[in-house]
Amino acid sequence: MDENGVLTGYKIYYQKVTGTSLGPLQERKKLIDPKFDRAKLAGLEPNTKYRIEIRAKTKAGEGDKYYVEQTTKSVINAQPDTPAFEASMLTAKEGTAHILVRWLPALDGHPGTHFKAWYKLKGHPKWTQTNEVTEDDYVILTGLEPGKVYEVKITAHDGEYFSSSDIKEVDTTNDGPLIMPDDKMATAGWFIGVMLALAFLLLVLVLVASRGATAGGNTTCTTESWRTAGETTPTPASTSTRTRRFTEDGSFIGQYVPGARALPPAPPPPEPAPRGAMPPTYV
Numbered sequence: 001m002d003e004n005g006v007l008t009g010y011k012i013y014y015q016k017v018t019g020t021s022l023g024p025l026q027e028r029k030k031l032i033d034p035k036f037d038r039a040k041l042a043g044l045e046p047n048t049k050y051r052i053e054i055r056a057k058t059k060a061g062e063g064d065k066y067y068v069e070q071t072t073k074s075v076i077n078a079q080p081d082t083p084a085f086e087a088s089m090l091t092a093k094e095g096t097a098h099i100l101v102r103w104l105p106a107l108d109g110h111p112g113t114h115f116k117a118w119y120k121l122k123g124h125p126k127w128t129q130t131n132e133v134t135e136d137d138y139v140i141l142t143g144l145e146p147g148k149v150y151e152v153k154i155t156a157h158d159g160e161y162f163s164s165s166d167i168k169e170v171d172t173t174n175d176g177p178l179i180m181p182d183d184k185m186a187t188a189g190w191f192i193g194v195m196l197a198l199a200f201l202l203l204v205l206v207l208v209a210s211r212g213a214t215a216g217g218n219t220t221c222t223t224e225s226w227r228t229a230g231e232t233t234p235t236p237a238s239t240s241t242r243t244r245r246f247t248e249d250g251s252f253i254g255q256y257v258p259g260a261r262a263l264p265p266a267p268p269p270p271e272p273a274p275r276g277a278m279p280p281t282y283v
Helices: 183-215
Strands: 007-018 049-058 061-071 085-090 097-103 114-121 138-144 149-158 161-164 168-171
Touching: 007 061, 085 149, 085 168, 097 114, 097 149, 114 138, 138 149
Parallel strands: none
Antiparallel strands: 007 049, 049 061, 085 097, 097 138, 114 149, 149 161, 149 168
16 A cells, blocks of 8 residues: 555646647546546547646545646547447445446547447337436446346447447346445444354354263273283273264363273272182192
8 A cells, every 4th residue: 555545536637738838737627536547538629739647646635747748639520430338237235236338439530529328128129328428438327227137338429420339238136235334334243253153152062962961971982992912801901092082172072982892891809818828839
């Protein structure tokens, strides 16, 4: 981010160039959206040289100026060339839909002086038209139905002459509901997230408790056999290290793997030898 803040738009200024002198500086009143990379400058005199300045604008003010010098074309009242345009859906509040229509006048040939946009639901016979767009090269179609397909076209005009473009189809289906950001919604989202986390934790605890009750307190070992050298009697020293079960987070829940056989009871301790008895002799 620039040290002067977030870019809010662009300002355009212009002045007539006569020889080596400049005329009074004039300002294009409307701020240019920072997402746009082109703009229309209307109301200029034909066949005249202009110096055009552009300045970036933030909350801190306007930045350095950059300029070019261009000469306008002579006035020719004739039928414009076939116009080109772009049409795309804009995000809007749930239940509404907007379409951005941007005229792309050709720099060569005769593009015309202004344009109109036309639109209708696909399959419907009647077209709706906008007012003449003279100060900008775009218009936003509002009041449309979401989840529909619209047919869109434009007409480029020059006096009594005009030309029509090809028709484009635009789908106004949203990928999902639009959530408008604000502080209350952000706080509510945080609270909902915490409550969902608590509910999930309680669900895990209930499942663990119910599984413990189902086990009935019986203790079993793993299906891995207890083995001694040549004997089948279980020997505690050969106990597998996997006889206890842990939860996913590593906490012990006091259960064993079901399905394995239980440990036999430990053998009773040997009786003490009577006094005076001789120790056994091994041969």
